Amino acid sequence: MTVKTIALTLLAAGAMAQAQTPASAAKIEYGRYLAEEVGKCQICHSPRTETGQLDKERWMKGAVLDFAPMKPVEGWHKTAPDITSGGRLWERWGEAAMVKFMTTGLTPKGTPSDAPMPAYKLKQEDAEAMVAYLKTLK
Numbered sequence: 001m002t003v004k005t006i007a008l009t010l011l012a013a014g015a016m017a018q019a020q021t022p023a024s025a026a027k028i029e030y031g032r033y034l035a036e037e038v039g040k041c042q043i044c045h046s047p048r049t050e051t052g053q054l055d056k057e058r059w060m061k062g063a064v065l066d067f068a069p070m071k072p073v074e075g076w077h078k079t080a081p082d083i084t085s086g087g088r089l090w091e092r093w094g095e096a097a098m099v100k101f102m103t104t105g106l107t108p109k110g111t112p113s114d115a116p117m118p119a120y121k122l123k124q125e126d127a128e129a130m131v132a133y134l135k136t137l138k
């Protein structure tokens with residue numbers, strides 16, 4: 001083996017090890033971007049402080065909504081659940097169901113969620129990144 005071959009082999013091994021890591025920092029950061037900047041999950045799923053700011057200490061820990069429809073909407077939910085991995089929803093659903101929900105908009109029962117939860121239909125890899133990010137929240 002030449003030095004070059006050895007170097008290339010080591011590089012390839014390094015790349016493979018990285019690909020096998022459950023969730024790389026880049027994947028989690030992309031998931032955070034999707035959840036916070038695109039999906040804006042925190043608007044409904046994070047409670048607010050007394051001054052009306054989203055509570056960083058209870059990020060995505062579930063909240064009572066601070067808005068309501070102008071006309072009655074069937075099944076309207078006044079609360080959004082804790083979607084962190086430390087919450088009861090994760091315990092009940094598990095990671096795979098979370099990913100499936102983000103790609104189909106359907107719960108493990110096969111039903112859509114009640115309003116105002118939007119039905120997101122993300123690409124598989126985007127849903128996986130978003131769930132990898134949510135997994136880092138406790």
Ligand code: HEC
Pocket residue numbers: 034035039040041042043044045077078079080081083089101107112113114115116117118120
């Ligand atoms: C407009 C407000 C709103 C936004 C934005 C929102 N949610 Fe929700 N979400 C809700 C409400 C309300 C519920 C409760 C619905 C129910 O129990 O049927 C809910 C429920 C859920 C559930 C449980 C589903 C169920 O039927 O039990 C998950 C998981 C979830 N949201 C994830 C997310 C994620 C991830 C995002 C961002 C990508 C997000 N939500 C954005 C309001 C929202």
